[in-house]
Amino acid sequence: MGRRGMAATSHPTATLTAINILQAGGNAIDAAVAACAVQCVVEPGSTGIGGDCFVLMAKGGSDQVLAYDGSGRAPAAATLDWYREHGFSEIPRQSPHAVTIPGAVEAWATLVKDHGRLPLAQLLKPAIDLARDGYVVAPRAAADWAGQAALMAKDEPTARVFLPEGRAPLAGEIHHQRELAATLQAIADKGASAFYEGAIAQDMVDRLRELGGLHTLEDFRDANGGYVTPIRTRFRGHDVFECPPAGQGVIALMILNILSGFEPGDDPLSADRLHIEIEAARLAYSVRDAVLADPSQSDVPPDWLLSEELAAQLRSQIDLKQAIKELPSFAPTEVEHADTVYISVVDGDGMAVSFINSVFHPFGAALVAPKSGVLLQNRGQGFVLKPGHPNAIAPRKRPLHTIIPGMMLRDGKVCLSFGVMGGHYQAMGHAHLISKLLDYGLDLQSAISLPRIFPRPGQTAIEAEKTVPAAVRAELERRGFVFTAPGAAIGGGQAIAIDPVTGALSAGSDHRKDGCALGW
Incomplete structure (x- = not known):
């Protein structure tokens, strides 16, 4: 209980980060973004910058509730006919076809620009430090990690990052994500465009296309959520x-x-x-x-x-x-029961933020872009490959979201x-x-x-x-x-x-x- 501010998240370090941001002069949306960025590091099975985001918020606790859809779309070339012609009856999880264009980073940057008080670089610093210098693996995170180890071992870049000793880290062990730290630093320095254009986007596209995906740099460049x-x-x-x-x-x-x-x-x-x-x-x-x-x-x-x-x-x-x-x-x-992180923050001015970020299944598609360290979600599995179904995959379409x-x-x-x-x-x-x-x-x-x-x-x-x-x-x-x-x-x-x-x-x-x- 409290009066001046409150945060609740699924990881203690993220909750503390949110409180620290509030006490440093940030508001609830600043605190939620900072907490989520931390969770993208310390709860990698549940969320990541390669995932999606949805937000409800109300300034001053008023009845003017804003909603933001930070979900990603299928590539422009992802037609139902293409999948049927190539023999797909469903979309495999550990495949590029399960990966829609990540929407989280664009959502964070837009919400902070429109409603925050602190610069994005300040909000991302706690996550950057943890990814670069190491963090302690928490018990539930370790359990989720172990449950996906066999799948992650099938992809070399994913295994290199998340199975550093050939196994999932145990609770209490220290884990690093140095490539992700550099990617977060680039976003802190240059904004969301550093993620959706240039070397980071190229790394994700190269990895996806190497595996047979339909993604292009244009798909990433054109990514946008909205109110x-x-x-x-x-x-x-x-x-x-x-x-x-x-x-x-x-x-x-x-x-x-x-x-x-x-x-x-x-x-x-x-x-x-x-x-x-x-x-x-x-x-x-x-x-x-x-x-x-x-x-x-x-x-x-x-x-x-x-x-x-x-x-x-x-x-x-x-x-x-x-x-x-x-x-x-x-x-x-x-x-x-796919993995997700949910964050609630209320600040001293009554701004309430209800914030959720996810890679869908634990560790998403279990595919990592090797240079940027971005773990990619598998939200494309929300589509169906049935002609005439409202949720059938189509170019630049968003899938059913949970x-x-x-x-x-x-x-x-x-x-x-x-x-x-x-x-x-x-x-x-x-x-x-x-x-x-x-x-x-x-x-x-x-x-x-x-x-x-x-x-x-x-x-x-x-x-x-x-x-x-x-x-x-x-x-x-x-x-x-x-x-x-x-x-x-x-x-x-x-x-x-x-x-x-x-x-x-x-x-x-x-x-x-x-x-x-x-x-x-």
Whole structure:
């Protein structure tokens, strides 16, 4: 808790960096960018400058919520016909075709220029120092690292950087990324153009084309994000904001719309309540897989998705006696709890920033540009290779995105900046968190720490953390749900609440990650 500033991230060094920036005169957007740059070094499995970024922010805690889409696009030559002619039925992860043009660096530079107080060079210095001089590998980061070692070993530049002794570093060991330090220094000196033009861009393009990719220098030079109009829904007297498609924030709002028609009951972990949340997520995700795509190239109907008519239609299919056997599913996707970092910062002037940055799956495509040290994401796997599908790959198109920052207002004032990591889980995670806060009056830390469940899209199989009560699990199994253990902890999360009367700040940070919340 605090009054003058607060930061919550999934890594202690990033949280401390954010606080240091606030105390040095920076504002919340400065602190978020500095923290994220640090995480791009110390949590390389979760995020990097070769990834993408989405942001919600409100100056002075007002109801003027800004949204920025810092996601990347497919190369101009990436036509559906090309992939089909070359025998692709899906996009392989460790391949250049999984790599869209990274959007994070452009987003950082634009947001700092438009809304920050400190120069980008000052914000990047902590990350540069850590990459150059070395950093201690944290426990959760080490676990994620070890899980991807076999994949990274298949690519020599990636193995050289991330498996320096032929294995993943252990928790407590020191790791360096000196090429990345030089790249960050170039961005600090020359701005985003140093990343999207010149030697760094050439290094990324050369590596991708060497592997058969379609990327060009023009694709990198023309990369740009932009401000977009946030979407919202009303839940229990609050306005919940998300970034618009191609992100899945609209699915979080759909789940809340479905939940709004049910009385919450007394127990957030009762069988009836979890049954409702499971089915609401299954129904909303089935719609996601059918229609969600880049709205600049596909007809995505947000008004219909957020309509009470659709919510009522989906809600009517929930039967507390048994699991839904046939969902209105179009093309279920394989679920992985992909890695991401989420950052929440609120400064002393009330600026609230909800900030998320990702390389999608742990260590992205597991491909490193050898001279620049840039780890490349695999967000292109969000596309499908099916003619006529809204999310089919196309030139300069953005794929379906799982990463979503959130923000909540009451009576025209920001009262919560929040986010939940975990790939596809994030939409359910947002709805789950908001429901626990508003329906059950839990404090932030308790709400974040509750046992998590996640229905695999298109299936009755439910991933459930072992802390879900055994009796509740047994009752849900009797109703037709099948439970399975998740491969790792389900997601992570951070949030900062703002008291509308006193302005006092309180925060929570997920025990499933290495991070913490700090304020003063």
